[in-house]
């Protein structure tokens with residue numbers, strides 16, 4: 001398995017998935033099927049020929065216009081394909097480096113279950129990127145974050161986590177407090193209770209993540225409720241909350257909160273820019289979901305490094 005093959009294959013797969021993502025972006029907010037009818041020009045209804053449907057290349061060859069009616073094809077079509085392609089290539093790079101850790105390096109363990117556990121995480125990375133790229137564009141264009149992406153995405157994330165848990169080695173990821181550590185729950189008049197806590201890796205992985213999703217959704221629901229009580233209008237949509245729940249389901253609590261931070265900072269900066277330029281009022285609606293999704297992509301790609309760097313600063 002050579003590096004070039006894996007990354008190249010992932011890139012092409014990503015371009016094809018990006019092409020399908022464009023169909024989802026155009027149809028899901030209108031509750032249309034993403035399978036049928038076949039792709040056609042929204043202006044002249046002419047079906048798209050297969051050779052006019054090659055990711056990025058066709059858009060360049062056609063100079064961004066329909067072959068039949070010259071209707072312009074928006075530039076976000078090739079951009080979505082390119083970003084999805086690059087994201088999948090990055091996922092391929094992750095898969096290759098995990099493979100070399102387990103099978104190619106001089107002192108690698110050769111553990112198949114260990115590799116499969118990491119592979120599941122890498123597939124989650126690719127899936128999350130696909131969903132977030134789509135949500136960035138859909139929220140920007142339509143102010144909608146379809147359940148078909150957010151709720152289904154949460155289900156996929158938890159399913160992948162179950163598969164990952166199944167590949168955990170015996171006692172891998174266990175939460176253990178050593179036997180000398182004692183929990184002392186005593187109050188006047190009662191006996192002291194001594195013991196230790198032992199949570200298996202599978203349980204700590206699954207329960208921990210479900211708890212994280214519930215906590216994140218609860219926290220955001222509280223913010224939404226508080227904002228509505230104070231300002232008497234909706235500040236945080238239910239779609240935004242489902243989006244956050246999905247990101248936490250894929251990434252865990254801390255990277256999810258990092259995505260929330262990056263997203264709100266980005267949206268605030270954009271809002272202020274619009275205010276300064278006089279293009280928006282204080283009550284204008286910002287595509288917060290788009291900013292949260294970009295925050296999620298940064299958290300997925302660099303989250304662990306950013307969080308470790310931040311913790312190192314505190315020490």
Ligand SMILES: [Zn+2]
Nearest residue numbers: 041044066069
């Ligand atoms: Zn046309």
